[in-house]
Amino acid sequence: MTARPTTSKGLRTRAHLLDCGREVFARDGYVDARMSDVAEVAEISMGGLYRYFANKEELFAQVIADLHEQFYQASTAREHDFATEPYEALVEANRGYLALYRERRDVMRAFIQAAHVVDRFRDYWWQMRTRHVKRFVAALERVHGITRVNGVDAALAAESVACMVEQSAYVWFAQQSLHGAEVDLEDATRVVAHAWYATFFSPPVDEPAPGGVRLTQTRPRPA
Structure with a gap:
């Protein structure tokens, strides 16, 4: 090195x-x-x-390390408080992630390719998504006291939604030519943010809301 x-x-x-x-x-x-x-x-x-x-591997590793940190910062909600505005915070965080993914779509396509052929980049991919999931799960427990969702560990639920967002971004942006249509960033943001919110803040009808807070299946879009 x-x-x-x-x-x-x-x-x-x-x-x-x-x-x-x-x-x-x-x-x-x-x-x-x-x-x-x-x-x-x-x-x-x-x-x-x-x-x-x-070599090429070392160069690409640094490109991805820089991008990893950019994604981590871009998917942080700064304008909305996750404690009092969970939906709005999720919209902000997901918009940041998706906007950067769209901007770096070609590098992300190369990254996914590399993760399939080089173990080092497979491990980088795993570390990136795990870091994001752990941050969300920790905030969910710390701020809202939620550790389980519909009877399963909140971490498992977070992994499932994170997979959906990651794959959606790859299909919509990295493989836009195959998808056949450009996906509007705001539409993409609302779809994935709603999935996060519904998963963690919309309990089944026969269960009380987490922490006794009144929550509903949908929320009006912020102005």
Whole structure:
């Protein structure tokens, strides 16, 4: 593994190479991308590129690590309080996730491809989704005291909805050409946010609402 640069020039060069690598992976996919293509786009020698990244796998790993953190931050509700506005907070968080997924759809398509052929990226994919699920489950228990949903562990329920959102984003955005139609971001957001809300805040008719709070199957859309 190569050493991370410490000078301002080195850091700028590394960031430039990551941008160029992201461009090549988005264009060609993980399997077909080549370091020589990255060097060409970056207008740097192969030797110069290898001083920063030992191989394609290392370069892509950093591209995905950066994207992982961006997703984690993008799917954080900052304008709405999950305690008092759970539906609105879920809309905000899911909009952030889906908007970034749509923006980075080509890189995400390459990532899913890589996860099927390289164990390291399969593990990255697992870590990414697990981190998101654990954050939600922890907040659900801490803020609303919910640990079980319809008789099952809330973590299992969260995994199921997270899978739905992840696969929906992949179909709607990463595979838009196969889907055959562009999905409006707001429509996508409302669909998945409603699924989260209905799963955790709309109890069966014969069960009381969690914490004694009056909840209904649907809520009006925020203004």
